[in-house]
Each structure stands twice: as structure tokens, then as C-alpha cells.
Amino acid sequence: MAADVSALVEHFFRHEYGRIVALLTKSLGVREIDLVEDVVQSALSKALQTWARSGVPNEPSAWLYRTARNLAVDAFRRRQTEQRLLQTSMHSIGESAGSQTAEIRFSNEIGDESLWLLFLCCHPVITMESRIAFALKTVCGFSVDEIASSLLVSHASAGKRVIRTKEALREFGTELSELSAAAMAERLESVQSTLYLMFSEGYAASGGDQSVRTEVCDEAIRLTRMLNEQPVTATPSSAALLALMLMQSSRMDSRTDASGCVVLLAEQDRSLWNWQRIREAVDWMTRAAQGDQLSRYHIESAIAWEHAQADRFDSINWLRILAFYQRLEVMTPGPMVRLNLAIASSFAHSPAFGLRKLEQFRDDDRRRLRPWWDCAIADVFERLGRSVEAIGHLTDAHALALNTSQRQLIERKLQTLRRSAGD
Amino acid sequence: MAKFMLIYRDKAENRTPLSPEEMQGFLGMWDAWLKQFGERIVESGDELLPTGRVLRGSGEVANGPYVEAKEIVGGYSIVSADHYEAAIEIAKECPIVKVGGDIEIRELAGHGG
Numbered sequence: 001m002a003a004d005v006s007a008l009v010e011h012f013f014r015h016e017y018g019r020i021v022a023l024l025t026k027s028l029g030v031r032e033i034d035l036v037e038d039v040v041q042s043a044l045s046k047a048l049q050t051w052a053r054s055g056v057p058n059e060p061s062a063w064l065y066r067t068a069r070n071l072a073v074d075a076f077r078r079r080q081t082e083q084r085l086l087q088t089s090m091h092s093i094g095e096s097a098g099s100q101t102a103e104i105r106f107s108n109e110i111g112d113e114s115l116w117l118l119f120l121c122c123h124p125v126i127t128m129e130s131r132i133a134f135a136l137k138t139v140c141g142f143s144v145d146e147i148a149s150s151l152l153v154s155h156a157s158a159g160k161r162v163i164r165t166k167e168a169l170r171e172f173g174t175e176l177s178e179l180s181a182a183a184m185a186e187r188l189e190s191v192q193s194t195l196y197l198m199f200s201e202g203y204a205a206s207g208g209d210q211s212v213r214t215e216v217c218d219e220a221i222r223l224t225r226m227l228n229e230q231p232v233t234a235t236p237s238s239a240a241l242l243a244l245m246l247m248q249s250s251r252m253d254s255r256t257d258a259s260g261c262v263v264l265l266a267e268q269d270r271s272l273w274n275w276q277r278i279r280e281a282v283d284w285m286t287r288a289a290q291g292d293q294l295s296r297y298h299i300e301s302a303i304a305w306e307h308a309q310a311d312r313f314d315s316i317n318w319l320r321i322l323a324f325y326q327r328l329e330v331m332t333p334g335p336m337v338r339l340n341l342a343i344a345s346s347f348a349h350s351p352a353f354g355l356r357k358l359e360q361f362r363d364d365d366r367r368r369l370r371p372w373w374d375c376a377i378a379d380v381f382e383r384l385g386r387s388v389e390a391i392g393h394l395t396d397a398h399a400l401a402l403n404t405s406q407r408q409l410i411e412r413k414l415q416t417l418r419r420s421a422g423d
Numbered sequence: 424m425a426k427f428m429l430i431y432r433d434k435a436e437n438r439t440p441l442s443p444e445e446m447q448g449f450l451g452m453w454d455a456w457l458k459q460f461g462e463r464i465v466e467s468g469d470e471l472l473p474t475g476r477v478l479r480g481s482g483e484v485a486n487g488p489y490v491e492a493k494e495i496v497g498g499y500s501i502v503s504a505d506h507y508e509a510a511i512e513i514a515k516e517c518p519i520v521k522v523g524g525d526i527e528i529r530e531l532a533g534h535g536g
Contacts, residue, residue: 004454005450005451005453005454006451006454008447008450011444011447012447013443013444013446013447013450014442014443014444014447016443017443041440041443044443044446045440045441045446047446047450048441048446048449048450049469049470049498051450052449052450052453052454052457052467053467053468053469141442141443141444142442142444143440143441143442143443143444143445145439145442146442146444
């Protein structure tokens, strides 16, 4: 009867946590989310103790759900004898006992309960940072410690973000029954940006425990895959977002060298890129192209694809990339896009042209783009053979570096520049 | 071969609950331990719930498990080994010590047959 523990898929506990929290929250209402999290955690500990000794039951997911549900019923009974209240909640949890009815009803709307929680937290009063922390905790089953180390924040502030989200949900939250397909379609864009930011947080090669950060990217990809499996949310922009994430994550292993230092795109070993992921990304780009929607994710994945297509840095088609950035600037204007545009034009046209573009940045934008703007202009000066100015800007960039790996990278660059300037 | 009881002692303080991911990792370690020593683990034992009563010789009953130096017994297993050193070798690989718990090792007298 019992199966081997090694038969459990990777991250099984983590993903079951998210799934069952969502299922029970759906039955009991968002106000009970703390109780729900407690009982799911207890059910997992129970599984740990039991399965370690007598093997994994045939249907581990069903076992966990049943155990968590029973614990929730017990908790309610205890509370009920204290208060003689909450009859209705008991009813609703009783009805979804088999969980079949609830799942079927739900699948008409959105199909995956974890996604529902994600849509719930993408409420305008909840900040982006808090949404990500809440999604990692509740939808993906990360502990507060794991969130803290993956987002490079303190344990206290990771915990605060989760609590704030729960408070906001208690006050402003919508219950499942109220979240219609139309409301979901309305929130889709904000869910997509949350997922993209979650991915980017994990992707940023800025220290911390790299393996945990990779898992944040994987979770963002997993949730985006779910978006693409549901009729309401499987839009061309969701497909483009998935393509973009897959494209970027294909470079994960080549972004750092053996000693953990950052390797720039120009110097990356392209054979280390995960080509299977790139192929999958291209499939999703094809899907994204069906329909009349053009999102920023379409353009950004097209840029990533241009980079992937070139077999060396020298053979990158910068004119096409420049054209993409120009479209992106119209769609989502902002200093970061303009910076990328300036860099692309310095390759597509000339370093001098790029320099003029970079010099047009206002002081407050330069400040906001620290140290990226400083690095970009230093690079252009270097290519123009003006190493004194390059060294000057890199020295600024060094002082402004956001983390050690960035600082190391700038240091190396400075050393080579000084060496060649001294010759 | 003698039998030894491994008594798992938890430190009651500073016990942060394991994250789901850590639990799965722990489950894997436990499974690996049982496989590594096979039949030498006579009984994988059980977990003890944190509730309990202590009946004293005086007839007095106290609520709660027996707590000494902020440690409570959290579970046990029984292993077979030729001597303490061999039993310690098994205990050293037990996941309980790998997550920072203590294990008390006691030889069974064998009166139970």
C-alpha cells in the first residue's frame, strides 16, 4: 500500500501547502487564513511523522487535505463550544469535505485554487512587495525565513509584508464567490506584473543564497504556467510573459562563474545556456503571437530572443533590438527603458551617438538608475578610447554599487581599464 | 545482539517550526536512515505528543510531560547493535541529530524476552 518516500515529487510539501491553504481558505473565507495556515502546517508535520515510519499513503495529496480539513473542523468545534457561533462556516467546510464539489465549481472560474489566492492579493491597496511576500508564503509555501533570504530582506520585514497583506485582505478582501471571471480578467495585468517582479527578484544576481533565489524564479514560472492553463487567463500576454521568463532563466547558469562572480552578457559562454528552455520559450512566443494583443512582455521576450539568436556578442542584431526598445518606450515609458535604448543605440549606430543619448539623462533619472547609468556611460567612454572619463564614471559606480557581486564586477573592470591606461 | 533504545530529546525552547520544504528534506533523511541500517533498526518507533501526565510515587498527578532541563522526550526508536559504540554509529546518522536534537541511547536489559 505505502509508497517510497523518494516517490514524492520535488517540492511536494511546498506545493501541497499552497494548494490546501487555497482550498480551505476558499471554504472558510479569507478571514480565517491564519487558522488555515496553522492546520495545514500541522497536517504536514503529521505527515512527516507518520510517513517517515510507515511510508507514503497511496494518495498523499488526499491524505494531507483530509488531515488538514479534520484539524480545521476540530479547531472550529473548539471555538464553537466557546462561542456557539459559526454554524455557517461549519456547513460550508462540511460540504466541501470530498473537495470535489468545490473543485468543480472553481474550475469553471479559474481552475486552480492557488491562482485564486494570487488574484486575491493583487488588490490595489496592497503594495507590490507585500504581494510577492504573501504569494511566496501562502501560494508557494515558503517560510518567512526562506522569503527573507530569497528577497534579501530581514526576517522581520518579510514577516511584516505577509501580515500586512493578510490585514488588508481581511479588510478589503473579496471572497471567491465575489471574484467573477470578469473581475479576474480585470486583475490579470496586475497579477502578471506581480509575477514578473517576483521572477526578477529571484533572477537578480545579487548575492544571497542562489539556490533559494532560483526557486523563486521557478515558482514564478510555475504560476505563470498555471495562468496559461486557464481559459480566463490564458491570454497572449500571459503566453508572452511565460516566454520571457523561460528565455531569461535559460541564462541562469552562465550568469555567474565558478567563484560566484557575475559574468556580463558579452562574456557569457553561450553553450551554457539552457537551449531546451529557449526552444520552449519560442513555442510560447508563437502562441503569444496568436491574437491582436501586443504587451510589453511580447517585446521584451523578442529582445531576449534576439540576444539568444546571435552566436556571439558581435553578431547581435542591434538595429532590431533598438527598434524593439523604441516600441517598448512608447508602451511603458521610464528611465530604465530609455537607458537600454541608449545602450542599444550605442551598438546599433555608434558609441558617440549612445554617449549623446546618455548625456541627455536628467540628474534625478541618473540618480534613480544608479549605478547602471554610470556603468553604461563608462562603457561608452571606454569604447571611444576615452579611458580617463571611463575610469571616473566607474569609480562613481563602484561607490554606488548595490551589492558585493556588483562591486567585484566593477572592480575587475576598473583594474583592466587602469592597466591599459597605464600602458 | 543487544537492543538499544534511542530516545529523542527536543529542546523545548527556540524550536522554530520547519518550513514545508525542510519537512520534505527531513522526511527524505529519515527514509535514507531507515534504508541505510535496514534490519538493524528493529522498530522505527513513534513520535510522542507534547501532552502528558506524571504520576508520582506519592500518588500525586501532574499535568504535562516530564520536562528536565527544558528538554522533553519527543520520540524513540529501537535498534540492534553489538555494543554501545555500534549503536552510537547508527544514532549518529539519525536525522534527529542532524537537525540539532539530542539522542539518549539506552541498552535494553532483555528481560522482556
